[in-house]
Amino acid sequence: MLMKREQLAVYFIAGTPNCKRSIEETLQAAIDGGITMFQFREKGKDALAGSAKKEQAVRLQALCREANIPFIVNDDIELAVEIGADGVHIGQEDEAASSVRGKINGGIVGVSVHTMDEAKKAIADGADYVGTGPIYQTGTKTDTGPVAGTALIKTMRAQNLTIPIVGIGGITIDNAAPVIAAGADGVSVISTISLADDVKQAAVELKAAVEGSN
Numbered sequence: 001m002l003m004k005r006e007q008l009a010v011y012f013i014a015g016t017p018n019c020k021r022s023i024e025e026t027l028q029a030a031i032d033g034g035i036t037m038f039q040f041r042e043k044g045k046d047a048l049a050g051s052a053k054k055e056q057a058v059r060l061q062a063l064c065r066e067a068n069i070p071f072i073v074n075d076d077i078e079l080a081v082e083i084g085a086d087g088v089h090i091g092q093e094d095e096a097a098s099s100v101r102g103k104i105n106g107g108i109v110g111v112s113v114h115t116m117d118e119a120k121k122a123i124a125d126g127a128d129y130v131g132t133g134p135i136y137q138t139g140t141k142t143d144t145g146p147v148a149g150t151a152l153i154k155t156m157r158a159q160n161l162t163i164p165i166v167g168i169g170g171i172t173i174d175n176a177a178p179v180i181a182a183g184a185d186g187v188s189v190i191s192t193i194s195l196a197d198d199v200k201q202a203a204v205e206l207k208a209a210v211e212g213s214n
């Protein structure tokens with residue numbers, strides 16, 4: 001699946017430990033609210049592993065297929081290949097994007113970057129998009145670097161990097177606009193959607209915040 005930069009607009013990420021209701025119910029409501037891409041990130045306490053993780057992935061992939069949005073797997077390249085996911089998202093500690101690209105047969109490769117050098121390397125390695133954060137304070141991931149704000153996004157654009165960019169970390173309906181204004185194509189969120197009382201409505205409002213600031 002080729003990726004269009006518009007597909008990063010409202011990029012929902014979740015694993016089973018992030019959701020108040022079942023992850024299927026949560027993802028379906030988020031899809032109904034208009035998310036444009038989904039990443040299965042099964043990490044942390046009580047995370048599924050092995051066949052349970054795979055079966056969960058396959059169920060979520062089916063919902064994304066039905067809605068025609070990309071289904072991306074975080075880190076687990078083997079799982080992504082096995083189930084034919086639309087792509088993978090990798091961090092700096094994972095293998096290089098160039099090596100992942102060879103394994104996933106035309107799929108989307110996203111890379112987390114925190115500096116200009118990492119961004120340039122990701123591009124040289126053939127990444128389809130880069131994610132950068134934490135833009136704001138987040139309680140969801142505890143091993144992030146310091147809060148970065150939107151400076152790197154602005155620098156990437158000022159230096160004419162045209163790669164699709166998504167911001168991540170602490171992004172809400174109220175603070176999404178500056179991320180787009182800085183030059184990002186979209187926002188990645190976990191808790192703003194996964195922990196919302198009304199998941200569909202949260203996705204609707206986040207999308208409006210992103211589109212309103214274009």
Ligand code: 3NM
Pocket residue numbers: 112132133134135137138139140141144145168169170171188189190191192
């Ligand atoms: N990566 P929430 S921050 C998965 O900075 C992840 O690279 C980050 O969750 C990074 O939207 C983060 O609930 C957590 O803040 C995002």
